[in-house]
Amino acid sequence: MWHGVSVTGKPNGSPITVADLKARLRIDHDDDDVLLASMLKGAVNRIDGPSGIGYALMEQTWRKSMDCFPYCILLPGAPIKSITSISYVDVDGASQTVDPADYRADFDSEPVRIEPAYRKAWPSTRHVIGAVKVEYVLGETDAADVPPDLIDAVCLLVGHRYEFREAIAEGSISEIPLGFKAITDEYRRGTVAA
Numbered sequence: 001m002w003h004g005v006s007v008t009g010k011p012n013g014s015p016i017t018v019a020d021l022k023a024r025l026r027i028d029h030d031d032d033d034v035l036l037a038s039m040l041k042g043a044v045n046r047i048d049g050p051s052g053i054g055y056a057l058m059e060q061t062w063r064k065s066m067d068c069f070p071y072c073i074l075l076p077g078a079p080i081k082s083i084t085s086i087s088y089v090d091v092d093g094a095s096q097t098v099d100p101a102d103y104r105a106d107f108d109s110e111p112v113r114i115e116p117a118y119r120k121a122w123p124s125t126r127h128v129i130g131a132v133k134v135e136y137v138l139g140e141t142d143a144a145d146v147p148p149d150l151i152d153a154v155c156l157l158v159g160h161r162y163e164f165r166e167a168i169a170e171g172s173i174s175e176i177p178l179g180f181k182a183i184t185d186e187y188r189r190g191t192v193a194a
Contacts, residue, residue, distance in 0.1 A: 009061030054189025
C-alpha cells in the first residue's frame with residue numbers, strides 16, 4: 001500500500017482513440033460514440049495511476065508526500081521518467097527546494113530510489129505532516145509507446161461493459177474478462193492506502 005501519493009497533473013491524452021476502440025470492438029456505427037468515450041475514460045481510470053494498478057499510461061505528474069526525509073526515498077509507480085522537484089518545509093517553517101545536484105536518483109530500479117548525492121545529506125525539516133514533497137513525471141508522451149497489452153486490457157474492459165450495460169440481464173453474465181485480470185496483474189505496482 002502506498003501512503004501520501006496523489007496525482008497533481010492529470011494525463012492530457014488517451015492511450016487509444018474512440019475510432020480505434022470501435023475498430024477493435026467491431027462497432028461500425030456512430031450512435032454510441034459518446035457512451036464509448038465515457039466507457040473508455042472509465043476503463044483507463046480503472047487501470048491508470050495510483051488508484052488503479054500503479055502504472056501510468058500517458059504522461060502525468062504524481063506527488064509523494066512524507067513527514068520527513070528517509071535516507072532513501074522510494075517512489076511508487078511506473079514508468080517514472082523524471083523528478084520535477086523535491087521540496088520541504090525547513091526548521092523555520094519556510095518552503096525550500098532541494099538542488100538537483102544534491103541528490104541522486106536511480107531510474108534503473110523499481111521503485112525508483114532517491115538518496116543524497118555523495119557527501120551530501122538531506123536538509124533538516126520542521127516536524128509537521130507533509131514536510132517533504134517529491135513531484136515526479138510518469139507515463140508516455142506518445143500513445144504508441146504505451147504497452148500494447150495494456151491497451152488490450154482497456155479494450156477488453158470497455159467491450160465487456162458495452163455488452164453488459166445492465167445490472168441484471170437474461171441469461172448468463174460473465175465477470176470481467178479473464179484476460180483483463182491477467183494483464184493488469186502483470187503490470188500491478190500497488191495501490192494507494194485509504
